[in-house]
Amino acid sequence: MTAFFGLDASATAAGAEVAGAGPARAAGAKVAGAGPKAAGAATGTGHCRRIDRLRVPGAERQVVACLGELTTAGTVASGHTDQADWAGLTPAGLATPSGVPGIQIDGYFPDASTTNTNHGWHHDAQFVVRLPDRWNGGLVVAGSPGVREQYANDRAIGDWVLSRGYAFAATDKGNTGAGFYRDGAAPGEAIAEWNDRVTELTRAARAVVAQRYHRPPSRTLATGMSNGGYLVRWQLENHPELYDGGVDWEGTLWRASGPNLLTFLPSVLRHYPVYAAGGPGADEAHRAMLAAGYPAGSEFLWPFHHQYYWDLTQRIYREELDPAYDGPTEAGTPYCAPGTPACDADYDYASRPPRVHRAVASIGLTGRIGKPLITLHGTLDVLLPITRDSDVYARMVRDAGRGGLFRYYRVDGGTHVDSLYDAFPDRLRPLTPCHRSAFRALETWIGRGSEPPPSHTLARPAEAGPGALLADCPIGGTKTRS
Structure with missing residues (x-):
């Protein structure tokens, strides 16, 4: 263990x-x-x-x-x-x-x-x-x-x-x-x-x-966070007859052509240790982290995620979808350095055999939702970076011709788990109140036919006293493309 x-x-x-x-x-x-x-x-x-x-x-x-x-x-x-x-x-x-x-x-x-x-x-x-x-x-x-x-x-x-x-x-x-x-x-x-x-x-x-x-x-609603959000997306794509709608809280994106966890996590496993060590190569490693989807301004969250999330997440999901990569070893070698045999820091999803891509396709999403869906995602999520996840899923829904059933609210300053708000209340916004606002908006949407506001970013208030951000998260702000 x-x-x-x-x-x-x-x-x-x-x-x-x-x-x-x-x-x-x-x-x-x-x-x-x-x-x-x-x-x-x-x-x-x-x-x-x-x-x-x-x-x-x-x-x-x-x-x-x-x-x-x-x-x-x-x-x-x-x-x-x-x-x-x-x-x-x-x-x-x-x-x-x-x-x-x-x-x-x-x-x-x-x-x-x-x-x-x-x-x-x-x-x-x-x-x-x-x-x-x-x-x-x-x-x-x-x-x-x-x-x-x-x-x-x-x-x-x-x-x-x-x-x-x-x-x-x-x-x-x-x-x-x-x-x-x-x-x-x-x-x-x-x-x-x-x-x-x-x-x-x-x-x-x-x-x-x-x-x-x-x-x-009279109404059945699906909701969940992270992998639970993925399940909401999948259910509304594949079994819309069972539900009246759903709220997806930063759902994991699985897509055979990428992006997915296996396309961006290896990059951070390669580059974060170099960035964290400072010295020669640190600036280049920082640029590589940003290029992988980890937004500028989220650096204060990287040490915690390196310690607890990135490595284990990559290894166990790669083992589920591509067990042959490390042979008989289960879930690779923790925190291995690039160049170590079968190291997940060197994993290249694009070059893996077709069977790996078929495995991802078997659990993949299409964007073809059949009931109203509201998606929430924090802009400072550094486990599922927003530009590699919900931004992409929003485009998939629109490209599938289901945009009328979809609303997407990007939460400025939100990260993957709300307990980190306790450590950084001056930098983060909890998503729990935003989820509740989205849920109420869904109720009104399916109950009264009153559509929620267009997709946009929920701005973090410039000044918020202690605990104020836990009280409410009105769905308002400047409209942006979804």
Whole structure:
């Protein structure tokens, strides 16, 4: 297991979520009381009456609980979330809503892989479904960011949508952890399973919602960050019939012709150490970093990302999509110097055999969305540089003739994980409030037919007091081309 999984508390708070390699915890560690309890399940009375009749279609196992609080204000203490799943993804000052009683269902679908050890189940394809007593008629479905587990969205997304009355469902995507690439029989299959598991959960969650409330959801929305954002894009391209719309929070771009992770990460692995060392070659290395897509002004974020993100991300995704590159070695050699045999710093995606490009194509995006989609991306994202990711995806959507279904908001000063805002509040803007504004805009778009503002950059306020940026992120500003 890599050192990434042994981050100390300060590093975890800074936000270890590779596009990714979370969860950020020691191997096998669990928070106290993390196993689900069937609290109130046997009684079937009060606000949880008929709880015993709920069945998740297709689930191999489920545990149903009647809870006085579905948000993390209560589930941390009751053992119905895992804090390690969402560590490092949100700012410390993010408010936690409360007052959401209801039913939680934990379980898993049939699967042969065993990377997810939540609840001692040692079984992948785990899910959580939360059904609030006061339901607004909607369902929100999310896949986990990075290679985290099913509770990873609880703080950033789940708490807020539950407080607004939505039912909420999330999946671990079918495999987890830095060794996720061991799942699947062929390159790309572990990632392809992520898409299948979101589709599977969406169908099952819609059925459970209908059981609980005696009618199907009036709207089903997909949302997620990083790899979770990729899943939103893929679902709206491939299964638009299941959704009414989605919000993509800096989704990972997979595209056979590039750009993708494997086209820009090797460059930073080659050049960042030279830049960081200073002396001869540092200026040239800096220019190479900028040319790879890492924007001027983001240099203060590079040391952290070099230590925790870039190297591991490149190696585990390259192993998933091109395992032959390093022969029998699994996921290469950490932090190898250029010239080392099979070093990922020397990886050249363009020159790799056609089978590698076919593997990427098997999980690739097209831009052919079939339902309204709002994409958010921070201009200072140095894990998924905006010019190599969402800027490109926006062009893909427009070129596919789907621009009328799409809005793209570039968040000035946003980076990949919001916990870094705590370390640099004078330089960064958290994306969580912007995600909420985008979500509200999507609600209005599909609910009233009122289109959101044109795609543009959300400027960071010139003067913002402590905590002000956590309060709101109005979708306004100067229009730019998407």
